[in-house]
Each structure stands twice: as C-alpha cells, then as structure tokens.
Amino acid sequence: MSFSEELRNANLETWQAAVGHRFVDELWAGSVDRAVLARYLEQDFQFCDAFLALMGGAVATCDDAAARVVHGRQIGLVAGDEHEFFLSSFATLGVSAAEPVLAEPTRGFLELMNSARKNASYTEILAVLLVAEWLYLDWATREQEPPADPIAREWIELHRGPAFEAWVDFLKAELDRAVQGSGHVTRVTRRFAEAVELELAFFEAAYAD
Numbered sequence: 001m002s003f004s005e006e007l008r009n010a011n012l013e014t015w016q017a018a019v020g021h022r023f024v025d026e027l028w029a030g031s032v033d034r035a036v037l038a039r040y041l042e043q044d045f046q047f048c049d050a051f052l053a054l055m056g057g058a059v060a061t062c063d064d065a066a067a068r069v070v071h072g073r074q075i076g077l078v079a080g081d082e083h084e085f086f087l088s089s090f091a092t093l094g095v096s097a098a099e100p101v102l103a104e105p106t107r108g109f110l111e112l113m114n115s116a117r118k119n120a121s122y123t124e125i126l127a128v129l130l131v132a133e134w135l136y137l138d139w140a141t142r143e144q145e146p147p148a149d150p151i152a153r154e155w156i157e158l159h160r161g162p163a164f165e166a167w168v169d170f171l172k173a174e175l176d177r178a179v180q181g182s183g184h185v186t187r188v189t190r191r192f193a194e195a196v197e198l199e200l201a202f203f204e205a206a207y208a209d
Contacts, residue, residue: 002172002176003175003176003179003185004130004172004175004176005172007127007188007189007192007193008134010189010193011192011193011196011197014196014197014200015135015138015196017200018135018139018196018199018200018203019135019138019139020139021139021200021203021204022203022207023036023040023203023206023207024139024203027147027152027155027156028142028144028146028147028152028156029147030147030148030149030152030153032149032152034093036206036207037093037151037152037206038093038095039205039206040203040206041086041089041090041093041095041151042090042095042100043100043102043103043105043106043202043205043206044086044202045086045090045097046099046100046102046106046110047106047109047110047113048078048082048083048086050110050113050114051078051113051132052075052078052079053113053114053117054113054114054116054117054125054128054129055071055074055075055078055129056075056117057116057117057120057125058071058122058125058126058129059071059072059075060120061120061121061122061125062122062174063122063178064174067170067174070167070170074167081158082158085154085155085158089151089154089155092150092151093151103202103205103208104201104205105198105201105202105204105205106202106205108194108198108201109195109198109202112128112191112194112195112198113128116128116191121184121187122178123175123178123179123182123184123187123188124184124187124188124191126171126174126175126178126188127175127188127189127191127192127195128191128192128195129171130168130171130172130175130192131192131195131196131199132195132199133159133164133167133168133171134168134171134172135196135199136159137159137160137164137165137168139159140156140157140158140159140160140164141160175188
C-alpha cells in the first residue's frame with residue numbers, strides 16, 4: 001500500500017462521511033435547496049485565490065522539472081473553467097461574488113492552505129492539494145446519471161473524468177515520491193488529517209444559516 005493510500009485509510013471514517021454527505025446526495029439528485037447551494041458556492045469561492053497560491057507554491061517548491069509543468073498546467077484550468085463556473089453560477093443564483101462572512105471551516109481551510117504554502121514545504125503542500133482534489137473526485141464519481149440541474153451537473157463534471165483522475169493520480173504519486181527521505185512524514189500526516197476533517201465540516205456548514 002502506498003503512503004498516500006495509508007493516509008486515506010487512516011482517515012477513512014471521516015473521508016467516507018464527507019463523500020457520502022447529505023449535500024453530495026442532494027447535489028447528485030439535483031435537489032439541493034437553492035439557499036444551501038448558494039451558501040456552499042459562496043464559501044467555496046473564497047478558496048480560489050488561496051488555492052491558486054497553494055498551487056503556485058507547489059510550482060515554486062517542486063524538485064522535478066516534469067512535475068512542475070503538470071502543476072503549472074493545472075493552475076490554468078483552475079483559473080479558467082472553474083473560476084468561470086463560479087461567476088456564471090452566482091449570476092444564475094442571484095448572489096454576489098463579494099466576500100461573505102467566512103464560515104469556521106472556510107476560515108480553517110484558508111489558514112491550512114496559507115500555512116502550508118508559507119512553510120514552503122512541497123510535501124505539506126501536496127498533502128493539502130491531494131485531499132482537496134482526491135476527496136472531490138471520490139464524491140463526484142458515482143454510477144448514476146448526473147442531475148439535470150445545470151449548476152449541480154457542471155460542478156460534478158469539473159471534478160471527474162479522465163483528465164481529473166490523471167491529476168489526482170499525479171498528486172498521489174508525487175506525494176509518495178517526495179515524502180521519501182524528506183523527514184516530513186509526521187507533518188504531512190497531520191496536514192492530511194486536518195484537511196479531511198475540514199472537508200467534512202465544510203459540507204456541514206452549508207446547512208447552517
């Protein structure tokens with residue numbers, strides 16, 4: 001079993017609670033209350049800048065030229081298709097893209113991403129990136145027809161498919177490679193676990209007024 005798989009297994013109960021969360025079920029059914037969906041997307045949008053900075057940190061700290069290119073290409077996708085999704089969804093939902101009051105899990109995830117980036121540790125950056133992308137791939141990959149609702153459908157499609165699977169596989173392989181001999185196993189393990197806990201809390205927060 002790879003190191004990345006060991007990390008996921010060590011946090012499996014929380015991971016599965018997030019992947020099978022009520023929000024995910026309702027998203028797939030196309031039945032998410034519009035207020036809940038708006039609240040979720042407003043909070044998720046607050047990650048965009050910090051997430052891009054974190055990905056930039058991966059580019060800056062990566063020790064492999066070929067891997068650096070993969071990171072760089074993914075930044076373009078996040079800054080393009082995903083960013084445009086938020087803006088078009090806000091227009092449809094009639095909500096503002098201005099900064100809302102941050103929910104506690106949102107604030108916690110921002111602090112986690114910024115801390116990992118400022119530490120300039122490639123392995124810690126990878127751990128946070130991997131949770132954010134792998135857990136979303138898990139909930140977005142189901143053997144059922146995507147919902148008719150265009151916002152829910154596009155959000156699902158952004159987080160699955162061959163290209164996104166290849167990106168997640170790359171992050172897993174990079175973490176498995178980079179952690180060897182780094183002396184960062186304890187810190188990476190802590191970052192990974194904290195990110196999983198925050199992902200679950202983030203879904204929960206969408207239902208809180």
